[in-house]
Amino acid sequence: MSLPTLNDGYAYAERIGPRGAGLSVLAYLAGRYEHSTQQEWQERLARGEVVLDGVTAQGSEILRTGQRLIWHRPPWPEDAVPLHFEVLYEDTELLAVCKPSGLPTIPAGGFLKHTLLTLVRERWPEASPLHRLGRGTSGLVLFSRTAQAGAALSRDWREGRVQKTYRALGQGVAAQDEYEITTPIGPVPHPQLGDVYAASPNGKPSHSTARVLERRSDCTLFDVDIHTGRPHQIRIHLASIGQPLVGDPLYGAGGLPLPHLPGLPGDGGYMLHAHRLGFVHPLSGQQMAVEAEPPGELNIG
Known part of the structure; x- marks a missing residue:
């Protein structure tokens, strides 16, 4: 495990599109990047971190389509x-x-x-x-x-044409040996997060096949093939059949986000491992299968 370290900072650069034309630099930044308040953007502008077409921006400049806007984010400490x-x-x-x-x-x-x-x-x-x-x-x-x-x-x-198999540990003891899961996945509102991907009748078609490998006293070990690639698909799909991943801080039974989160959505702790990929080698045409050994909790026996 690394220690928290200071990185070198980063320049976030973009071209202004039609939706930004006519807005002030400050209004554009505060509206587009809602992770920061207008006051925080004003402070960054005052420190000279924002550049418009090569000139340090003050915030009051009115944007035109095609202009180049850069935020020079200073170095920040990254978590271990x-x-x-x-x-x-x-x-x-x-x-x-x-x-x-x-x-x-x-x-x-x-x-x-x-x-x-x-x-x-x-x-x-x-x-x-x-x-x-x-x-x-x-x-x-x-x-x-x-x-x-x-x-x-x-x-x-x-x-x-790429076969993807994951190893997952779900809460509860599975009643079936295999599940074909087709719960649609799309954005749903959440009181803390705004919108988050979850089970939704208005979502996009999604398909996973979950096969039981081992039943334990209070959980079930699965191999899961995903036939579509929706965000958080396995976490949502196993939760939708009543077996959310052990340790999942975001999804509960039914495939919906928990109303009161025990942590942040990006927190780890859930039991999910990308186990196998099957694909055709792009140069030789050979059928390939590559596997990654699961960690201890996700091994059979």
């Missing part, structure tokens, strides 16, 4: 996370690694350097992740090392 991974497969086109629970896949949510992507690119600067895992999910992440491999596998991913 596990800073290691295991190489599962490597060739000239692909790289497969096993990520520990707690390590973000890509920069987001206050993490910039403490990510799997940063660690991988220290050894393979050309690597690009083909998918991502939630911070609390452990297991297999596949990277492309060439543009050709990335394009081919991204197409296969979109068209459902």
